[in-house]
Amino acid sequence: xxxxxxxxxxxxxxxxxxxxxxxxxxxxxxxxxxxxxxxxxxxxxxxxxxxxxxxxxxxxxxxxxxxxxxxxxxxxxxxxxxxxxxxxxxxxxxxxxxxxxxxxxxxxxxxxxxxxxxxxxxxxxxxxxxxxxxxxxxxxxxxxxxxxxxxxxxxxxxxxxxxxxxxxxxxxxxxxxxxxxxxxxxxxxxxxxxxxxxxxxxxxxxxxxxxxxxxxxxxxxxxxxxxxxxxxxxxxxxxxxxxxxxxxxxxxxxxxxxxxxxxxxxxxxxxxxxxxxxxxxxxxxxxxxxxxxxxxxxxxxxxxxxxxxxxxxxxxxxxxxxxxxxxxxxxxxxxxxxxxxxxxxxxxxxxxxxxxxxxxxxxxxxxxxxxxxxxxxxxxxxxxxxxxxxxxxxxxxxxxxxxxxxxxxxxxxxxxxxxxxxxxxxxxxxxxxxxxxxxxxxxxxxxxxxxxxxxxxxxxxxxxxxxxxxxxxxxxxxxxxxxxxxxxxxxxxxxxxxxxxxxxxxxxxxxxxxxxxxxxxxxxxxxxxxxxxxxxxxxxxxxxxxxxxxxxxxxxx
Amino acid sequence: xxxxxxxxxxxxxxxxxxxxxxxxxxxxxxxxxxxxxxxxxxxxxxxxxxxxxxxxxxxxxxxxxxxxxxxxxxxxxxxxxxxxxxxxxxxxxxxxxxxxxxxxxxxxxxxxxxx
Numbered sequence: 294x295x296x297x298x299x300x301x302x303x304x305x306x307x308x309x310x311x312x313x314x315x316x317x318x319x320x321x322x323x324x325x326x327x328x329x330x331x332x333x334x335x336x337x338x339x340x341x342x343x344x345x346x347x348x349x350x351x352x353x354x355x356x357x358x359x360x361x362x363x364x365x366x367x368x369x370x371x372x373x374x375x376x377x378x379x380x381x382x383x384x385x386x387x388x389x390x391x392x393x394x395x396x397x398x399x400x401x402x403x404x405x406x407x408x409x410x411x412x413x414x415x416x417x418x419x420x421x422x423x424x425x426x427x428x429x430x431x432x433x434x435x436x437x438x439x440x441x442x443x444x445x446x447x448x449x450x451x452x453x454x455x456x457x458x459x460x461x462x463x464x465x466x467x468x469x470x471x472x473x474x475x476x477x478x479x480x481x482x483x484x485x486x487x488x489x490x491x492x493x494x495x496x497x498x499x500x501x502x503x504x505x506x507x508x509x510x511x512x513x514x515x516x517x518x519x520x521x522x523x524x525x526x527x528x529x530x531x532x533x534x535x536x537x538x539x540x541x542x543x544x545x546x547x548x549x550x551x552x553x554x555x556x557x558x559x560x561x562x563x564x565x566x567x568x569x570x571x572x573x574x575x576x577x578x579x580x581x582x583x584x585x586x587x588x589x590x591x592x593x594x595x596x597x598x599x600x601x602x603x604x605x606x607x608x609x610x611x612x613x614x615x616x617x618x619x620x621x622x623x624x625x626x627x628x629x630x631x632x633x634x635x636x637x638x639x640x641x642x643x644x645x646x647x648x649x650x651x652x653x654x655x656x657x658x659x660x661x662x663x664x665x666x667x668x669x670x671x672x673x674x675x676x677x678x679x680x681x682x683x684x685x686x687x688x689x690x691x692x693x694x695x696x697x698x699x700x701x702x703x704x705x706x707x708x709x710x711x712x713x714x715x716x717x718x719x720x721x722x723x724x725x726x727x728x729x730x731x732x733x734x735x736x737x738x739x740x741x742x743x744x745x746x747x748x749x750x751x752x753x754x755x756x757x758x759x760x761x762x763x764x765x766x767x768x769x770x771x772x773x774x775x776x777x778x779x780x781x782x783x784x785x786x787x788x789x790x791x792x793x794x795x796x797x798x799x800x801x802x803x804x805x806x807x808x809x810x811x812x813x814x815x816x817x818x819x820x821x822x823x824x825x826x827x828x829x830x831x832x833x834x835x836x837x838x839x840x841x842x843x844x845x846x847x848x849x850x
Numbered sequence: 851x852x853x854x855x856x857x858x859x860x861x862x863x864x865x866x867x868x869x870x871x872x873x874x875x876x877x878x879x880x881x882x883x884x885x886x887x888x889x890x891x892x893x894x895x896x897x898x899x900x901x902x903x904x905x906x907x908x909x910x911x912x913x914x915x916x917x918x919x920x921x922x923x924x925x926x927x928x929x930x931x932x933x934x935x936x937x938x939x940x941x942x943x944x945x946x947x948x949x950x951x952x953x954x955x956x957x958x959x960x961x962x963x964x965x
Contacts, residue, residue, distance in 0.1 A: 305931065469923075526916070526919055529897075534894060536894075536898045541961055543965040641910065
């Protein structure tokens with residue numbers, strides 16, 4: 294089947310890379326955008342363009358906001374199949390309240406889980422959430438699409454294909470293929486190394502594409518490897534290898550019982566009503582304890598468990614802005630009395646490794662240069678895959694043209710859609726975000742439609758313009774879509790100015806970096822795309838001119 | 851080979867070529883199948899057996915689960931590549947699903963002894 298090890302590895306690299314490369318493009322590109330998901334949210338939801346805020350006071354802000362939260366009718370409907378008998382008329386037993394923020398969030402997300410008495414699985418809660426302005430507790434509209442954290446971010450790990458977590462499985466398989474492509478690429482590279490010294494003037498274009506493929510693959514190799522690996526690990530125990538919930542659930546439950554005994558944190562409600570001591574005092578005490586250990590003291594996650602019950606407790610977790618490892622350093626208090634139950638012990642060596650590997654991927658740290666390096670790494674991954682597509686096409690298209698085959702043409706059209714089309718789709722949702730009326734019903738759905746519609750249009754355009762590839766010529770869709778990127782990117786920045794008044798001079802002057810950063814990135818994208826389109830047009834003209842210069846006579850030349 | 855035979859051969863050759871092409875396609879498909887599904891079965895076994903054995907050896911459950919997942923992902927990568935590199939494909943069909951089953955059996959056995 295294969296003549297040897299190298300050939301087998303090359304087959305895996307080429308064909309797995311080709312088929313799942315389209316998914317990998319999306320994972321890398323939207324992953325790179327997700328590094329600045331909160332900043333894109335600010336751009337897309339102008340009402341939230343203010344400074345990031347610390348966790349507010351429980352008594353003054355959080356408690357009234359928590360008490361307002363009720364489950365939505367949709368959530369109640371979704372829960373119905375998991376409940377024996379009718380759903381309760383009202384939800385007043387709170388299983389858990391929590392608030393989550395990061396050092397980049399001006400708005401605060403609140404979550405509430407309500408106890409449903411006859412739920413099939415004990416502990417299955419009915420969830421509701423809310424977004425508030427932490428400065429005064431004012432509720433913010435929850436139906437605005439958070440384009441960064443609510444769309445680009447889930448797109449990069451699950452393609453927003455939620456049915457049976459299909460998207461998460463497809464991206465997981467692609468991440469595995471990324472690891473395989475890196476390993477097989479190294480095997481092939483040794484072989485290719487000799488060929489670098491072979492002079493192939495007629496294939497200069499092919500060589501430069503391959504050089505860029507190898508360069509972006511090799512220079513960022515550790516980045517690509519660790520992001521594919523840690524991405525898989527973050528979901529491994531939940532989705533890919535859920536042994537603890539399936540085959541080994543008895544072992545998991547045994548451990549949970551022993552654990553609850555060891556930590557003193559009650560797993561269940563006592564069924565006895567109890568009051569709530571001063572939560573702000575508990576938070577102050579937790580911050581004092583962190584400070585004593587020399588740790589940055591911002592609260593990232595505040596959880597009240599078994600609210601209103603004698604078994605209730607309050608957990609205060611730290612926002613790990615001062616290190617790569619994703620830490621919690623949780624401190625837990627008895628809710629009724631405020632006495633300390635326990636401090637999370639120092640992590641075990643395996644926990645330290647887990648915190649480092651997940652933290653490396655999820656980036657809760659405060660370090661802007663490192664964040665930009667992540668973006669560059671992600672974009673290098675996208676360039677590596679894109680040049681892989683181009684190399685695949687360039688290597689075959691003349692041969693396919695001679696044989697009258699359509700393979701190179703189809704792959705090239707898909708590559709146009711996956712490269713320039715994907716950028717166009719991302720710009721499409723940003724332009725729609727600024728153009729759609731503020732009070733449009735189901736606005737978020739329209740924004741998503743703009744994204745998928747733009748992408749579909751890009752694919753159709755690439756297919757429609759692909760005929761020259763079957764003759765061994767380039768597809769003009771590449772330069773036409775590059776021009777469209779330049780136009781749309783500038784439009785998005787201008788529309789932001791027109792609809793909000795936040796032009797670059799103002800945002801830069803005020804130091805409003807989230808909004809200014811998105812606008813600057815849009816303009817940089819436009820400049821790169823315009824330069825690319827210009828070069829492609831010049832090359833197309835250079836190919837076309839000699840034929841015109843010598844006239845129709847020497848066609849055979 | 852007579853002239854007639856040669857003519858008959860050349861007339862039949864597209865059919866033969868497409869049949870060989872189909873057989874070639876099936877062989878690639880079965881390699882992909884054993885690499886992806888067989889590899890997954892093997893990796894599941896690694897994660898399950900690793901979790902159960904490390905827990906039995908005194909490690910915390912979630913530590914054992916994480917470390918085994920890491921080993922499982924790397925095992926899946928190696929299994930995937932090996933399934934293509936191995937010359938005799940039937941070996942991959944035996945080792946990967948078979949090994950996965952044995953390892954998963956070990957995990958269930960350890961669980962039965964502990965819980």
